[in-house]
Amino acid sequence: xxxxxxxxxxxxKGTQAQRLMAEHGLVQVSTGDLLRTAVAAGTxxxxxxxxxMDAGDLVSDxxxxxxxxxxxxxxxxxxxxxxxxxPRNLTQARALEDVLADISQPLDTVILLDVDLDILMKRxxxxxxxxxxGKLLNVYFSPQEEIDACLEAGGELxxxxxxxxxxxxxRLKVYRELTEPLxxxxxxxxxxxxxxxxxxxxxxxxxxVNAVGLGGNRE
Ligand code: AMP
Numbered sequence: 001x002x003x004x005x006x007x008x009x010x011x012x013k014g015t016q017a018q019r020l021m022a023e024h025g026l027v028q029v030s031t032g033d034l035l036r037t038a039v040a041a042g043t044x045x046x047x048x049x050x051x052x053m054d055a056g057d058l059v060s061d062x063x064x065x066x067x068x069x070x071x072x073x074x075x076x077x078x079x080x081x082x083x084x085x086x087p088r089n090l091t092q093a094r095a096l097e098d099v100l101a102d103i104s105q106p107l108d109t110v111i112l113l114d115v116d117l118d119i120l121m122k123r124x125x126x127x128x129x130x131x132x133x134g135k136l137l138n139v140y141f142s143p144q145e146e147i148d149a150c151l152e153a154g155g156e157l158x159x160x161x162x163x164x165x166x167x168x169x170x171r172l173k174v175y176r177e178l179t180e181p182l183x184x185x186x187x188x189x190x191x192x193x194x195x196x197x198x199x200x201x202x203x204x205x206x207x208x209v210n211a212v213g214l215g216g217n218r219e
Contacts, residue, residue, distance in 0.1 A: 113197030
């Protein structure tokens with residue numbers, strides 16, 4: 001199963017992709033994660049991407065497409081993958097079609113996680129990652145036990161560098177201007193399915209597995 005997750009920053013793409021990966025063996029391919037890893041490692045690519053990421057702008061198509069081509073040629077993606085945060089503009093969407101045609105792995109579905117703006121803001125400003133487990137948490141929404149479990153085990157709640165209010169504003173603007181046109185693009189291909197991403201993580205996940213046709217596989 002090959003899926004694209006579309007949705008604004010904070011719509012829950014990463015959270016839902018991690019769970020689909022854990023429960024259904026699909027590989028999460030997040031261009032944001034790949035870029036953050038490159039920045040942290042100080043590679044040439046990371047250095048070139050950092051300024052755009054800090055500002056909440058898109059990293060150049062050339063960098064992102066090179067990264068995605070390389071990632072999708074690795075064997076672990078053969079069993080299926082979720083593209084999380086890619087494509088983010090029309091050029092990337094068209095290039096993705098070429099890459100997938102080359103490896104004979106066409107998309108099965110595109111999921112749009114639809115979330116209201118006020119919820120997006122809280123999700124983004126409250127978002128943290130546990131330094132020990134990598135688990136995604138939110139200071140407004142996560143159960144207190146989950147936050148305490150991280151802290152009591154000696155972990156820290158890490159906030160992403162680009163989860164500050166100024167950068168968030170620009171990321172949402174970039175989403176509206178460059179990424180939202182992909183909704184019509186994928187609607188026209190007949191692959192688009194929209195899921196209400198505002199509710200509880202469990203409910204969104206349930207709707208998601210049903211939408212991608214994996215609902216019957218649990219247990
Ligand atoms: P994300 O973790 O998906 O929110 O991505 C974090 C940042 O990485 C974005 O604000 C962009 O600067 C950059 N980025 C991630 N994916 C892409 C992409 N497909 N195209 C361009 N830039 C990207």
